[in-house]
Amino acid sequence: MNILHLIKVQRDQLSKAEAKVADEILAAPEEAMNMATAELASRAGVSDPMVSRFCRSVSCNSFPELKVQLAKALAHRASFISEAVSKGDTAHTVIEKRINANQAALEYLRSHLDTQSIDAAVKAMSGARQIIIAGMGGAAAIAKDAQHKLFRLGIPTVAYDDHLMMRMAAAGASSKDCFLIFSVTGRTNAMIEIAELAKQSQVTLITITNPDSPLAKLADITITSGDELEDTTIYVPMTTRIIILTIIDIIATALALAQGPAAEAQLTKVKHSLDTTKRKASAERKTSKNSKP
């Protein structure tokens, strides 16, 4: 946990004077970092030694050490501030801004992803006879990606982007199966309909979607994809995509761990099956050098 979090959490267990110091730091951490004890003390309205004592209370050995911790915490925070691209931006600026935005999205995920729902999903999927994945529109690519990942782990998995196929799959699913729905908004009527059908089949319904949506309410397990993050303004709403993809990554990794050696063997087998489709590095170099000039 970073120092700012720590200070925030411990804030109420500190003594009055220490709390004043805490408040002063939390109010303006960036500035606090560049102050001497004396200045911070006077701003907080306490004596100099209180600052030293405060440092100890938040498990730093000295005030300089606290400054270092603050610097670390703020270094992370700074990169979360991702600005929107604007007209005059060069390619380089766009690159920086989009990478910042995506990193910020991951940082958001770090603090908002619920461990328990991941655990529950992994458990359900781990014991499932088959996994059926559904995603439409922007989520269709995500569904396909998830299918690819899970299938490689040796878990029978299908992905649909066709509404009629989804209906059939949802109606035909059994309680031994897992039904996974990806939806960015959680408000697409067609998708909600599928969820309702799936529920009637007693299948374990897992949704990766906006938690405040009607779709989420139907699910046995809901994993939050940060719909709040999405700036629905003009420029490409992408961050949710990264978040969902990382959620898949996490689930697949956890599943592989849960399956143990079986998954490893399966991955190796699948990987080797591709060997003959690949061109060797050495053979190619000759070819390309001869054919080009």
Add this chain to the structure above:
Amino acid sequence: MNILHLIKVQRDQLSKAEAKVADEILAAPEEAMNMATAELASRAGVSDPMVSRFCRSVSCNSFPELKVQLAKALAHRASFISEAVSKGDTAHTVIEKRINANQAALEYLRSHLDTQSIDAAVKAMSGARQIIIAGMGGAAAIAKDAQHKLFRLGIPTVAYDDHLMMRMAAAGASSKDCFLIFSVTGRTNAMIEIAELAKQSQVTLITITNPDSPLAKLADITITSGDELEDTTIYVPMTTRIIILTIIDIIATALALAQGPAAEAQLTKVKHSLDTTKRKASAERKTSKNSKP
């Protein structure tokens, strides 16, 4: 530029004694951060004031300020060290590790993505009559995602994951088109074959792939996806996926900017077209409250 970079760059323009200090810091920045001037000075074999002078030379006002700068620089560096998951990991640990790995991948992209090739790709795509996207296996989902993004910008775009369709598309493409190939390894024979066909059609061939691969050599424009990052060991090789997705994001964003108001209008139109497929938040809340208990 972060302080470690700065020190490295300025290293050779410093005086002898200052260079010693620089070397000492570069050798063990983490430790240097927790030393007093006196200790750092003695380790570097110089006098105390040299440390202060060194700080000035690298544009810090004081040694404590340098420490803060170091802390910031190291905070970033630390998060790039992403460990592999291992057997006993809890869900929480897996989450942290995978998020770290993905953030690290983005950081890698930040320093390795070539601005010029992005510029070239955007320019080519911006003037293209249509964009044809091809991706197989793991890249099929990526291709689909890219199609979805570009199509929303009002650019005629198709994506194929079927080899035969790709052949036809590649053979039928014209010099006014862009042919986009996604491939993680750049060594899939089937994909190389498509690239060769596309070349014969005089189409502008853009590949997003491993730059050292045979596929990359065929392309007019190659954008590097970090194949080197991929740990091809057992657990889910995912980082490349995030990288490629972010590259698409960057290109799409830059394209939207390049197209200007036209793209904005198009995005708004496409967005509104989805309105009637969505369930309203207010209407839903009533429904779910009434139907549940």
Add this chain to the structure above:
DNA sequence: AACTTAATGTAATAAAATTACACTAATTGT
């Protein structure tokens, strides 16, 4: 209400960093 404990401030001390100054090495012009 007296006593005990915790919390805070004042003053003193210790630690750390920087400045001032002196000396040395290097460079340049005659």
Add this chain to the structure above:
DNA sequence: ACAATTAGTGTAATTTTATTACATTAAGTT
């Protein structure tokens, strides 16, 4: 080649900064 100037470095003094020791006050307890 040698003086003269300049840049570089170390020593010692000073200043700034942080911490400790101790006294005082406030809060809580029997």
